[in-house]
Amino acid sequence: MEISYEPLELRVRNTLNIAHEGFSDDVFHNVLVRLEHEGVTGLGESAPFFIYGENQRTVLAALETLAPVVRKAGDPWRAERLVEELDRALGRNWSAKAAVEMALYDLQGKLCEKPLHCMLGLRAKDTPLSNFTLYLDGTEALHDQLRLVADWPVLKIKLGGPNDLEVMDLVRSEAPRAVVRVDANAAWEPRQALEMIRILVDYEVEFVEQPLPAGDIDGMKWLHSRSPLPVIADESCLRLEDVPQLCGRFDGINIKLTKCGGIRHALKMIACARALGLKVMLGCMVESSISLSAAGQISPLADYLDLDGNTLLEQDPFVGMKFDRCRLTLPAEPGLGVRPAG
Ligand SMILES: [Mg+2]
Structure with a gap:
């Protein structure tokens, strides 16, 4: 399996305000992840939020660490094992790992031509x-x-x-x-x-x-x-x-x-x-x-x-x-x- 990732900037129509320490924003800095296997591409997304200790920069850095684990795994059908290996390779960084896993499930579904549900x-x-x-x-x-x-x-x-x-x-x-x-x-x-x-x-x-x-x-x-x-x-x-x-x-x-x-x-x-x-x-x-x-x-x-x-x-x-x-x-x-x- 090959992995690639890039920033995904999402602009909202209206500035969002919530009760967290005056939080207010109109651009959200997410990350797009792609996993490729035998010509098929799975898509995943990280939506980091500061109160959980992640942001776009930490997600991109985490993916640098996780990428060799994904490449080494090779087989997209070892999901349980791969998720364990990702958790072992890097603590926390849950949003980054969620994006990789999402892309893996997307890839699996596409390989066997079935919706994930x-x-x-x-x-x-x-x-x-x-x-x-x-x-x-x-x-x-x-x-x-x-x-x-x-x-x-x-x-x-x-x-x-x-x-x-x-x-x-x-x-x-x-x-x-x-x-x-x-x-x-x-x-x-x-x-x-x-x-x-x-x-x-x-x-x-x-x-x-x-x-x-x-x-x-x-x-x-x-x-x-x-x-x-x-x-x-x-x-x-x-x-x-x-x-x-x-x-x-x-x-x-x-x-x-x-x-x-x-x-x-x-x-x-x-x-x-x-x-x-x-x-x-x-x-x-x-x-x-x-x-x-x-x-x-x-x-x-x-x-x-x-x-x-x-x-x-x-x-x-x-x-x-x-x-x-x-x-x-x-x-x-x-x-x-x-x-x-x-
Ligand atoms: Mg809530």
């Missing part, structure tokens, strides 16, 4: 609806955005800003029938979170994602035992080893390929969550159709989906899984089912 024994029609996410863009921009999506079935609202209740009033007045989820992105303290969640019940919110800072596990135990709404771990749940301690502190986990190291790790997290009675959400970062279609391939296993990351892009350089008013259509093409746009 078929190879995993999953049916495309079992994919649940995905939410569409609205960001902290100020009430005026939010109002404009809400007008476009008011009749979409599932919305996720980023809270943790200075005017959360104003935002919720606006959401419910514009989208009275939508299922509404809230993501606080670790913005609240325990008592403030409980107070907010009690208020959010009146807005018929379905669940609240990551109300407290990632490491506040004690705070989550306190909050979980009192919360009238389900709470889902995102920043508190990166990889498989995090899952057991979240039981009794959260009702579910948000798995992202870029956090956990790829599809194989994600499948293990899903199995662990199910054994512990936790709900499973699959999420994304700002990503092209490559990463989103990879997550889409295992989406029939999830209870909740947040796979809208490419709808935010000015232009997605790839075509794959379709997002239409929260309904996802998995590609019928082999592997991840992704090809360059245009």
Whole structure:
């Protein structure tokens, strides 16, 4: 197998604002990975995020280290072994390793001419609806955005800003029938979170994602035992080893390929969550159709989906899984089912 990689710059239509230390950006610096074997090319994507300790520069450096391991592996059918070897060659760098594994699965699917979800024994029609996410863009921009999506079935609202209740009033007045989820992105303290969640019940919110800072596990135990709404771990749940301690502190986990190291790790997290009675959400970062279609391939296993990351892009350089008013259509093409746009 041969491996190559290059920066993949993704510009979003509107600047994204979330509650993490004033995070605001309009270009996302991802990395495209290609694996080639016998004239067939598999595509993968890394979507590094600074709060998880990675960026485009660290991903490119990690791929320099991982490339000889991939070349030496030779055979694309030794996925389990190769994933172990990648983990041994380099600790952490989960987003870089996820991209290699994604490309490997794409390659395998193309070699045997089957979509990955078929190879995993999953049916495309079992994919649940995905939410569409609205960001902290100020009430005026939010109002404009809400007008476009008011009749979409599932919305996720980023809270943790200075005017959360104003935002919720606006959401419910514009989208009275939508299922509404809230993501606080670790913005609240325990008592403030409980107070907010009690208020959010009146807005018929379905669940609240990551109300407290990632490491506040004690705070989550306190909050979980009192919360009238389900709470889902995102920043508190990166990889498989995090899952057991979240039981009794959260009702579910948000798995992202870029956090956990790829599809194989994600499948293990899903199995662990199910054994512990936790709900499973699959999420994304700002990503092209490559990463989103990879997550889409295992989406029939999830209870909740947040796979809208490419709808935010000015232009997605790839075509794959379709997002239409929260309904996802998995590609019928082999592997991840992704090809360059245009
Ligand atoms: Mg989140």
